[in-house]
Amino acid sequence: MMMPVENWTQELSTLFIINRMQLRRAAYKILGDWDLSDDIVQDAYIKVTEVSAIQNVKQPLAYLFQIVRNLAIDRYRRGIFETELFKSEEEGLFVQALTGMPETNAINRQHLTLMAQALAKLPERTKRVFMLYRLDGYTHRMIADELNISTSLANILIHEATEHCKGVLLK
Template sequence: MNAEDGWDLQVDMLFIAHRTQLRRVAFKILGDWDRADDVIHDAYLKILDCPDNKSEVKQPIAYLFQAVRNMAIDQYRRSMFELGLFDSEEEGLLVPDKLRTPDIYLMHSQSLNLIVMALGELPERTRRVFELYHLEGYTQRMIAEELQISVSLVNILIHTAVRHCKEALSRRS
């Protein structure tokens, strides 16, 4: 058994033996048992994965407690920072949704109708290529195989259809 295996075994034994105390330390800082458990778990993994020279740790139990305490403090600070950044959910419910007002909905509906009409003006193959690519998620290669045309022609037909739809939208405004 090498020194690293001995360290891992010692950490395992200490975490098992002192789990309740470590959890209590994290809880005192965080005020939440579930988050305290998460911190203990994260500290355990971090200590095992730490590339530092583990033979220099003279008091492993003190090292574990300090690691849990530091991670709990970091977690607490992060949660306080995030609370300051984000408003509560209730405040967010009072904000009007500017994307779903009746006039915006009508404008989008009119634009969609114009695009449908513009697609109807296109030749069948051009419209079908556009639909396969933009609506059904086909790749250009898949479209080329299905319609038995070249990939470059597929690319040209997609651009032709998009340009035609853009022109139909710009005529409206």
């Protein structure tokens, strides 16, 4: 036999008031956070009051605990998912920015000076191929067409210039 909606709502409110702390503890066991547990109990109350089909529930208190448990598990899983999803972004916030540091600026200037000196020692064609590749973003084919050389030679010259510059920086 189905009881009137007003009676069911009154019984439900009474069950929530009487068992609020137990429902909250049930959520806390899953979430480990009292504030979230309060939110879960409130969400459970709203969810139950919006559904009229539960008027036929034989054990309303057990049903309430099950709803609280399910909502708490959902919140816990969502928290884990969000933590994993945003972890890599947040890790980036704590990495020291080296660009504005005086030591880094001095080292970068020294490296640029060494690179300029290293490039000055290269034959003109090798230097031109390297600059087209590294600075202008040309492909091997574009360099070969521009300088009227083979792509193999362009590759060899890029490799020679790169090795020469690495050697200067590693000294």
